[in-house]
Amino acid sequence: MFLINCPFCGEREQSEFKAGGEAHIVRPKQPTELSDDEWAEYLFMRKNIKGIQFERWNHIHGCRKWFNMIRDTSNDQIKAVYKMGEKPPVK
Amino acid sequence: MPNNLRFKTSKFIDETYRVSFKFNNKIYFGFKGDTLASALLANGIHLVGRSFKYHRPRGIMTSGSEEPNAIIQLHDNSSRTEPNVRATEVEIYEGLVASSQNCWPSVNFDIGGINNLLSPILPAGFYYKTFMWPASFWEKYEYFIRKSAGLGKSPKVADPDIYEHKYIHCDVLVIGAGISGIMAAKMAAKNGFKTLLVDEKSYLGGSSIYDNSEFSKINNQITSSWLEKEINEISKLENLEIKTRTSVAAFHGYNFLLARENLTDHLPINQRENKVRQRLLKIRAKKVITATGSIERPLIFDNNDRPGILLSSAIKRYIDLYGVACGENNILFTNNDTAYETAMSLIQRGIKINAIIDNREQIDSKISYEVEKNNIKIYKGYTVVDTYGYRRINRISIMKLSKDGQTVIGDKTKLNCDCLGVSGGWTPAVHLFTQSGGKLKFREEDQVFIPNVYPSDQISIGSCNGDFGLEEIIKNTLTSIKKFLDIDNSEYKTVETISGLNQSKRNIWLLPSDKSIGKTKSFVDYQNDATAKDIKLALREGFRSIEHVKRYTTTGMGTDQGKLGNMHALGIISETAGTKMGEHGTTTFRPPYTPLTFGTIVGRNVGKFFDIFRRTPIHDWHVANNAEFENVGQWKRAWYYPKDNENMHQAVQRESKAARDSAGILDASTLGKIDIQGTDASEFLNRVYTNAWSKLAVGKCRYGLMLNEDGMVYDDGVTTRLGENHYIMTTTTGGAANVLGKLEDYLQTEWPELDVYLSSVTDHFATISVCGPYSKKIVSKVIPDLDLSDEKFPHMSFKNAKINNIKCRVMRISFTGEHSYEINIQANFGKSVWEKCMEAGKDFNITPYGTETMHLLRAEKGFIIVGQDTxxxxxxxxxxxxxxxxxxxxxxIGKRSLYRSDTIREDRKQLVGLLTENPEEVLEEGAQIVADIKKSPIEMLGHVTSSYYSPNLKKSIALGVVKGGKNMLGQKLIIPMENKNINVTVADPVFLDKEGERLNAKL
Structure with a gap:
């Protein structure tokens, strides 16, 4: 079970959190101008890689804040956590 | 008790304290300090169980948690009965009752033993191969297979014991209290680390605590004496908590571990009253030191499973720790020096050793010379090729090994014995390390897997790290712990060790035999009866992956998870396939290390604590008034209120009629309520609901539908504008938490620029809905100051009001299609206002109705329930x-998806009304809807989502989803049921009062 460093509360058990899928997928500002394929790209297409992945997490049983996490899915190492709207600290 | 097997030399056994226990209905005696296994051995009993597949007689093989054979049923038929308990781990107490498993009628004469004779036709994969055809016979086979499957009996009544969970946080966790674990714990605790030391045994010190040999010494003291002083010292350390009888079950990522602490299993039953039996420790450690030791390997030869064949180290433990001799005529069979330590322990007590069979041609160690000096015959370069004796070993035959160890040569020699100790070297117990995500490497010299890459802040020390010699263990423990904890002071000055053992080993995974492999039974997995022959067969049949071979042959799939034989299986696979052992890797080690009881896993979360449930502020009134309850999410909601022995149908018909003809009252407190404030609240609602919100006037209500981004309906409810920048949103009962989560998600991640704040106020208000033709009269009696005229308080509007000076919010909204009011008041006044309404409605036949009637009333109006109709x-x-x-x-949210190529299809499933040909016939919810029953296969067009008998319309009504249903109005369809076909007609989903006359009626 992960020990997650919530950017607002500090280290907490994974059981307090909820995973929210891939991060940095921005909702299109003008959805009506997109083709079916372009909209489907936003709606359905998600990466599932072995290695460094950018994810959204929510401290659902804590401060309820969403934040981003960089995690290596091959060994579950959390490389960094950062607030929504912030640039990832590692590329 | 045959006294010749018990030696009064052990300080771990209290000979003044005799304990009686029952095994297979016979009474025996042991001493305090015995395990069930040691007490049985002291009584000369080896045969304790039958194997799983062939029902072969099996005896005690080990002295610890790795035991594959001596698994027994504890507490027989009592409520505490527990199957698959390892006799080697059970500490005996007065009155203990245990029996053998997997045998009938008895362990000495077992009918299932016939499987042993049938074994040539029961190869690996027998079940897969045999019961495949004819396919239709499977159901008949299944009955017999299930009957013969499984070990032991599960309890049939509730567990009387108490269990609990506990969190522990520490700087350093040390697993295993052998020499290296004790040293590590001392170094950590003395250097200021808050340390926890756990060990699965009832005593500390591991196998060194009974090592009284002159051949291994520390600082010129006998190992056990040196260790006792160390234990004495650490037990006084303030920084160190020690837990014995505590077995680590799982080592998860981020140093999160689960351990089971056994608190009462060693006590007589009458001393366990009101005590916690087992505790599940949830340990989060900053640093973990694994010192779990190693498990001795057996040797794989023909008939290596007879009762009386034990690991050599187990024989040593039984004599040194418990003072019990496993036999009177012993033979040891080894490929390394460990067995000579056992030999010395036996020699010291004058127990006879008939011979030692050693695979090695050259043996060069002090301890082996000493054994030879005692006139023990050592057969060097020999192997055991067969054993004899059905219920107990009585003879073995041996032959000389060829130079390459692949064949046997020369003549067969037969030797008598009643106990055979085997030693194939040691396997580091890396189970926990690999569970944590650690990667192993294979060390060719002595053919062991050892820890290589650590996934978290942890280290393995001692023999679980592949250090087997005393000197190595101590030296490496000191240096690696100093480095691991980053400390200067090791707490130890020079530690001098002397060891008479040499680490040489001649490793042969499968020992050769004079017979062909097909004629041998060389067991690799004792519990599941998997033999070397089975593994070779699997390879011949094309299995290559170790994970596949494991499942096909069931090697390592017993309750012991193959702690003894898995390495040999790997070895035999790589030898047969001609591959390198390190390349195969191992099978996956999964938690728990030893089985956990269900009680430990669930802890206190049993009975009424199994799941929480939520009650509305009016709950007690519903209970007092005979309500039946329905679970909605975690809520208990009043379902219906039966009167005078009514059944559910009768009650619901009465309630529904009353709600439309006079007045009904519903507890709607469970509806989710979200308070929305901020200057951008209107814009926010515009973005999350499908309809427009900017123009909703203050004091008005509006129904809203919320979609997912994929265009599918997610939730619905009425939202009221309380002020310029203030709304209250209601959600479905079950969806409340998820809706709040979703709204927060958009607010925080997509639209952080919006000035909007959300808070859940579901629990803060009680919601009482009064509906029906007399609703206005009733509410005006409850809130006389409120002007209820249609001009001042029209449908879909809201008013602040007061009841006895308590503020409340009243909405004129309706889920039934009747004129109705919803009173929202601070939760703690909910029940009294409800009672006020009941009192006010007494003369108007006010009728409380539950969720079932609510569903019926809304279905008459064609209102959907998200999650039922969608x-x-x-x-x-x-x-x-x-x-x-x-x-x-x-x-x-979801707009763009409403015109994707898929969502604009005409033939999508669409919601329609359904009317049965026979108005008395009520459809089953979930029933399939078809157009043509002759077509094969029948095309399913959709299904029934809601169905009721409407007392107001005096006919059956239903909602359903049907492909292209929108354009099928009036069309006839069929609902095929098990014994009939029901004819239905597609109708408008609004069955009652489409024009809304009832809603707007002048009352």
Missing amino acids: DATLTPIDLQMDWIVSKKKYDF
């Missing part, structure tokens, strides 16, 4: 609710 595949267009989707709004 299932995340329906858009508002599919629901024929086009009217609620704004055409003008530029964007809202």
Whole structure:
């Protein structure tokens, strides 16, 4: 079970959190101008890689804040956590 | 008790304290300090169980948690009965009752033993191969297979014991209290680390605590004496907590571990009253030191499973720790020096050793010379090729090994014995390390897997790290712990060790035999009866992956998870396939290390604590008034209120009629309520609902439909504008938490620029809905100051009011299609206001109704219930609710998806009304809907989502989803049921008062 460093509360058990899928997928500002394929790209297409992945997490049983996490899915190492709207600290 | 097997030399056994126990209905005696296994051995009993597949007689093989054979049923038929308990781990107490498993009628004469004779036709994969055809016979086979499957009996009544969970946080966790674990714990605790030391045994010190040999010494003291002083010292350390009888079950990522602490299993039953039996420790450690030791390997030869064949180290433990001799005529069979330590322990007590069979041609160690000096015959370069004796070993035959160890040569020699100790070297117990995600490497010299890459802040020390010699263990423990904890002071000055053992080993995974492999039974997995022959067969049949071979042959799949034989299986696979052992890797080690009881896993979360449930503020009134309850999410909701022995149907018919003819009252407190404030609240609602919100006047209410981004209906409810920048949103009962989560998600991640704040106020208000033709009269009696005239308080509007000076919010909204009011008041006044309404409605036949009637009433009006009539595949267009989707709004959640090529298909499933040909016939919810029953296969067009008998319309009504249903109005369809076909007609989903006359009636 992960020990997650919530950017607002500090280290907490994974059981307090909820995973929210891939991060940095921005909702299109003008959805009506997109083709079916372009909209489907936003709606359905998600990466599932072995290695460094950018994810959204929510401290659902804590401060309820969403934040981003960089995690290596091959060994579950959390490389960094950062607030929504912030640039990832590692590329 | 045959006294010749018990030696009064052990300080771990209290010979003044005799304990009686029952095994297979016979009474025996042991001493305090015995395990069930040691006490049975002291009574000369080796045969304790039958194997799983062949029902072969099996005896005690080990002295610890790795035991594959001596698994027994504890507490026989009592409520505490527990199957698959390792006799080697059970500490005996007065009155213990245990029996053998997997045998009938008895362990000495077992009918299932016939499987042993049938074994040539029971190869690996027998079940897969045999019971495949004819396929239709499977159901008949299954009965017999199930009957013969499984070990032991599960309890049939509730567990009387108490269990609990506990969190522990520490700087350093040390697993295993052998020499290296004790040293590590001392170094950590003395250097200021808050340390926890756990060990699965009842005593500390591991196998060194009974090592009294002159051949291994520390600082010129006998190992056990040196260690005792160390234990004495650490037990006084303030920084160190020690837990014995505590077995680590799982080592998860981020140094999160689960351990089971056994608190009462060693006590007589009458001393366990009101005590916690087992505790599940949830340990989060900053640093973990694994010192779990190693497990001795057996040797794989023909008939290596007879009762009386034990690991050599187990024989040593039984004599040194418990003072019990496993036999009177012993033979040891080894490929390394460990067995000579056992030999010395036996020699010291004058127990006879008939011979030692050693695979090695050259043996060069002090201890082996000493054994030879005692006139023990050592057969060097020999192997055992067969054993004899059905219920107990009585003879073995040996032959000389060829130079390459692949064959046997020369003549067969037969030797008598009643106990055979085997030693194939040691396997580091890396189970926990690999569970944590650690990667192993294979060390060729002595053919062991050892820790290589650590996934977290942890280290393995001692023999679980592949250090087997005393000197190595101590030296490496000191240096690696100093480095690991980053400390200067090791707490130890020079530690001098002397060891008479040499680490040489001649490793042969499968020992050769004079017979062909097909004629041998060389067991690799004792519990599941997997033999070397089975593994070779699997390879011949094309299995290559170790994971596949494991499942096909069931090697390592017993309750012991193959702690003894898994390495040999790997070895035999790589030898047969001609591959390198390190390349195969190992099978996956999964938690728990030893089985956990269900009680430990669930802890206190049993009975009424199994799951929490939520009650409305009016709950007690519902209980007092005979309500039946329904679970909705975690809520208990009043379902219906039966009167005078009514059944559910009768009650619901009465309640429904009353709600339309006079007055009904519903507890709607469970509806989710979200308070929305901020200058951008209107804009926010515009974005999350499909309809427009900017123009909603203060004091007005509006129904809203919320979609997912994929266009599918997610939730619905009425939202009221309380002020310029203040709304209260209601959600479905079950969806409340998820809706709040979703709204927060958009607010925080997509639209952080919006000035909007959300808070859940579901629990803060009680919600009472009064409906029906007399609702106005009733509410005006409860809140006389409130002007209820249609001009001042029209449908879909809201008023602040006061009841006895308590503020409340009243909405005129309706889920039934009747004129109705919803009173929202601070939760703690809910029950008294409800009672006030009941009192006020006494003369108007006010009738409390539950969720079932609510569902019926709304179905008459064709109102959907999200989650019942929808299932995340329906858009508002599919629901024929086009009217609620704004055409003008530029964007809202899910808008773009409403005109994807898939969502604009005409033949999507759409919500329709269904009327049965026979108005008395009520459809079953979930029933399939078809057009043509002659077509094969029948095309399913959809299914019934809601169905009721309407007392107001005096006919059966139903809602359903049907492919292309929108254009099928009036069309005949069929609902095929098990014994009949029901004819239905597609109808408008609004069955009652489409014009809304009842809603707007002048009352």
